[in-house]
Amino acid sequence: MTLIIEDGTGKPDAESYATADELALYAVKFGVVIPADVPAHEALLRRAALAMDGMTWKGRKTRSEQALSWPRREVHLDGENKAANYLPARIQYGQLALAAEIHQDDIDPVEKRKGAVTLERVEGAVTREYATIPSTSKRLLPAAPDRPSATQFADYLQRRGLYAVRC
Structure with missing residues (x-):
């Protein structure tokens, strides 16, 4: 079954930010092991997208009926407010890394x-x-022990790294 890719419009049926071909290319570029067949690539990407939905991101979903966490509105990053249809490349790269980590x-x-x-x-x-x-x-x-996906997502999460609570 072909993945439905989020393109920044807030699709209600989107399943992934990246394609199976992009996951295969990522694996070659970074020397990570993934399964050989496309259905397994798609399953890994779906699992990674589900894991990403459990993360606490900056801003709010652009549309309440969108399937995935991105795109988002009210995201302030690097001194500017990002557009409501902004889909950061690092969200896609992070999903690819997370899919490879899940397979590992x-x-x-x-x-x-x-x-x-x-x-x-x-x-x-x-x-x-x-x-x-x-x-x-x-x-x-x-x-x-080290997760490349965590590095990709860091700027887009509500809390980055360690934080202290004052009593």
Whole structure:
């Protein structure tokens, strides 16, 4: 089934910001592993779009009936207010990165994942020890410790990075 791509008009049936071909090109450019077939690419992009809908973005949806989180209105970025049909390229790039990250989490065996660093010693050589994560744990960490999608989305989210709460 062909993806319905958001073009900045706030489509009520949009499923993705990027096409399966764009995901394949992204994988080649950045050396990430994705499935070989187009239906699997489309499924990954749909899953990434659903994950993105759970994020807290700046501004508000342009139309209440639009399917995806973008385009948005009242987005103030880099000292200017963005147009209501503004669809940042980094939203698309972030979806591509997130789709690749989701696939990596799908194929990464649980027994190869590493927990938090519990010991690190530097005396000539570096010793690093990781916490053990049992395969039955409900608190498995994502496979990739660094997430390119998070970098792409940072400027467009309500809160970026760490923040402190004053008591």
